[in-house]
Every structure is written in structure tokens, then in C-alpha cells.
Amino acid sequence: xxxxxxANGKPTGATKRRADIHRDGDWHGALHIWVGGxxxxxxxxxxxxxxxxxxxxxxxxxxxxxGGHLRxxxxxxxxxxxxxxxxxxxxxxxxLTHLGRRFAHxxxxxxxxxxxxxxxxxxxxxxxxxxxPDEVTxxxxxxxxxxxxxxEGVVETVxxxxxxRDPASTVPAAxxxxxxxxxxxxxxxxxxxxxxxxxxxxxxxxxEPFELR
Numbered sequence: 286x287x288x289x290x291x292a293n294g295k296p297t298g299a300t301k302r303r304a305d306i307h308r309d310g311d312w313h314g315a316l317h318i319w320v321g322g323x324x325x326x327x328x329x330x331x332x333x334x335x336x337x338x339x340x341x342x343x344x345x346x347x348x349x350x351x352g353g354h355l356r357x358x359x360x361x362x363x364x365x366x367x368x369x370x371x372x373x374x375x376x377x378x379x380x381l382t383h384l385g386r387r388f389a390h391x392x393x394x395x396x397x398x399x400x401x402x403x404x405x406x407x408x409x410x411x412x413x414x415x416x417x418p419d420e421v422t423x424x425x426x427x428x429x430x431x432x433x434x435x436x437e438g439v440v441e442t443v444x445x446x447x448x449x450r451d452p453a454s455t456v457p458a459a460x461x462x463x464x465x466x467x468x469x470x471x472x473x474x475x476x477x478x479x480x481x482x483x484x485x486x487x488x489x490x491x492x493e494p495f496e497l498r
Contacts, residue, residue: 329484336468362377
């Protein structure tokens with residue numbers, strides 16, 4: 286069950302099942318955690334996940350490292366559990382830095398989320414993440430500056446490393462990704478703001494929080 290929110294992100298007091306929320310286009314709460322780190326060679330990177338092919342939205346697409354819905358009656362601190370469930374990264378709310386808030390309108394208007402957006406630094410190698418067997422197919426590392434340039438529209442594709450959830454895959458594969466490979470991919474806007482905030486977090490600076498409607 287999800288809590289139904291109003292257009293300003295405030296609870297209305299009503300709750301609905303996930304399927305009914307999406308059917309009716311109600312506003313509901315969500316959490317995004319952008320993960321970045323620094324490699325041994327000193328390069329800053331952003332971590333992404335590849336969504337499972339069985340997902341009901343954006344199957345197989347590259348997406349923010351951690352994303353999840355807020356269940357009815359659940360606190361934001363409890364929802365942070367998604368990080369461990371999806372990629373095996375154990376976090377608490379205190380570990381996270383608030384990057385901003387986004388009112389995300391889906392194409393067709395059926396999945397409207399009020400997303401609380403956070404960033405966290407994790408320098409773990411790709412093979413240290415434990416991926417959810419049904420929801421996450423792979424983890425992907427992209428140079429942080431490259432990712433920002435991609436979503437700013439400066440370049441069309443950027444190099445990346447992908448490690449798939451497969452016992453036979455022990456070495457990341459070199460791939461190229463473009464904006465269209467990402468869930469709800471779009472140049473500018475949200476991704477640029479979130480990645481710039483993440484770059485500040487990775488560098489140990491306080492980002493300027495944003496609100497996007």
C-alpha cells in the first residue's frame with residue numbers, strides 16, 4: 286500500500302495499492318539514492334544499475350543506483366533499506382546527503398512520483414555489490430564528469446564498465462552508453478542537477494539542494 290500525496294507532496298490520508306496508484310496517476314512518494322566514488326587511480330565515477338528485463342517500467346534500462354517507493358506508514362529512514370535490497374549497500378539515512386526533491390511526471394501521466402533525492406559516496410569495486418536477483422541485472426560505472434557531459438548534451442555516448450549478475454561474469458565489460466539507454470532519459474534537467482550534487486558529495490562538499498517540478 287502506498288500513501289496518496291497531493292500536488293505539493295503532502296499526504297492526503299488516503300492509501301492505495303501500487304497498481305491502483307499507477308492506474309489513477311496519483312502522486313506518491315519515492316526515494317532515489319545517487320551513488321558515486323573514487324577509483325584507486327583517482328577517477329571519480331557514478332554508479333548506475335541496469336534494471337531487470339522483467340520490470341514493469343523501463344525494463345533493461347540503465348537507472349539511478351538505488352530507487353524505491355515509500356510504502357504507506359513507512360518513514361524515509363526505513364525506505365533506505367532499498368539500497369541493501371537492490372545492490373547490497375548497507376546504509377542509514379544519516380549516511381546520505383540530501384540533494385533535492387523532484388516532482389516526476391511520467392509519460393502518459395500514470396506514474397507521478399515525489400522523489401526525495403540523496404547522494405552517497407561509496408568507493409567499492411563493482412564486484413563488491415550484491416544485486417537483487419529479480420530487479421537488478423548489472424551495475425555500471427561511468428566517469429562522473431563523463432556522465433555530466435552526457436546529460437548536458439555535450440557528447441552523445443560515454444564509455445562505461447558493466448558487471449552483470451552472472452556467476453560467469455567476474456570482469457566488468459567495456460560498453461558505451463547514451464542518454465537513450467537510461468530510464469526516462471533526457472538531456473539536461475534532473476540528471477544534471479543530481480550528478481552535480483553527487484560530484485560535490487564525492488569531493489566532500491555540501492551541495493546546493495534543488496527542487497524540480
